[in-house]
Amino acid sequence: MSGSFYLDINNGDGSVIDLSNPHSLNAVSTDTDEMKISVLASGSTGNTTYIETPTHKVLVDAGLSGKKINELMHQIGRDLNDVDSLFVTHEHTDHSKSVGVLARKYGINVYANEKTWDAISGKVGKIPLDQKFDLEAGEIQSMGDLDVQSFPVSHDAVDPQFYELHSNGKSFVILTDTGYVSERMAGVIKNADAYLFECNHDMEMLRMGGYPWPLKQRILSDTGHLSNEDGANALMQVLGNRTKRIFLGHLSKENNMKTLAHLTVASMMEEHDFGVEHDFRILDTDPDSATNLMTL
Ligand SMILES: [Zn+2]
Numbered sequence: 001m002s003g004s005f006y007l008d009i010n011n012g013d014g015s016v017i018d019l020s021n022p023h024s025l026n027a028v029s030t031d032t033d034e035m036k037i038s039v040l041a042s043g044s045t046g047n048t049t050y051i052e053t054p055t056h057k058v059l060v061d062a063g064l065s066g067k068k069i070n071e072l073m074h075q076i077g078r079d080l081n082d083v084d085s086l087f088v089t090h091e092h093t094d095h096s097k098s099v100g101v102l103a104r105k106y107g108i109n110v111y112a113n114e115k116t117w118d119a120i121s122g123k124v125g126k127i128p129l130d131q132k133f134d135l136e137a138g139e140i141q142s143m144g145d146l147d148v149q150s151f152p153v154s155h156d157a158v159d160p161q162f163y164e165l166h167s168n169g170k171s172f173v174i175l176t177d178t179g180y181v182s183e184r185m186a187g188v189i190k191n192a193d194a195y196l197f198e199c200n201h202d203m204e205m206l207r208m209g210g211y212p213w214p215l216k217q218r219i220l221s222d223t224g225h226l227s228n229e230d231g232a233n234a235l236m237q238v239l240g241n242r243t244k245r246i247f248l249g250h251l252s253k254e255n256n257m258k259t260l261a262h263l264t265v266a267s268m269m270e271e272h273d274f275g276v277e278h279d280f281r282i283l284d285t286d287p288d289s290a291t292n293l294m295t296l
């Protein structure tokens with residue numbers, strides 16, 4: 001602890017506004033030993049999530065332009081120049097769009113598995129070799145006060161993996177872009193303090209909507225995406241007494257709505273006697289605006 005003054009204000013929706021640094025619009029405060037998170041953008045149009053500890057500022061995925069990501073960072077009083085590492089989940093553009101820009105323009109180190117590197121190398125341009133790191137599914141990247149654990153998922157990409165981030169006894173799981181949640185995956189991600197979890201589509205909206213049948217089949221398949229119902233069922237398997245916050249993410253623009261995803265998950269959990277809004281909160285994410293920076 002630096003001994004400097006800090007204060008978190010709970011703004012009533014479970015999110016926390018960080019007032020720890022009077023200059024926080026252009027500087028990064030590091031005077032708390034806790035992990036802080038913000039889902040900067042989530043949805044089928046682009047994904048990126050920010051996590052900070054006292055000594056690291058990292059992103060998971062960079063599925064929007066560098067400019068847009070920096071605008072989102074500014075919404076939470078942070079700047080891309082302060083980010084040290086980026087963890088990429090898979091090669092789809094909504095997760096990898098600005099990997100090259102973030103490495104070259106902002107000097108950010110990038111972690112992905114070898115097959116994902118091969119898949120993105122053609123489209124993200126040159127990445128300096130000393131900023132390019134291999135992290136295979138099942139491995140843990142330990143970097144001082146932050147451990148990033150990768151785990152494989154079932155999705156139509158070359159070697160998709162998602163991440164559980166651990167710091168100072170707290171953990172945050174990011175899991176979107178998977179056709180189903182296996183027992184094994186569930187075992188890895190049990191009882192985290194917070195989750196960003198996929199609720200891609202409402203089954204009826206997808207069935208009735210205008211997508212061509214092959215695309216509908218792809219989304220519904222075991223290597224596609226989790227529906228609102230799938231997300232709720234998987235969450236009920238994995239959450240535990242530590243779990244305080246669940247972000248619903250990666251909503252399809254065409255086949256879902258925030259209110260529908262939220263209501264579906266909340267009501268399914270309530271039916272199964274989970275303490276929604278008592279033991280934990282369900283929070284929405286947005287494709288265009290960041291969730292408040294929140295201390296876990
Ligand atoms: Zn995606």
Ligand SMILES: [Zn+2]
Nearest residue numbers: 090092155177
């Ligand atoms: Zn994907």
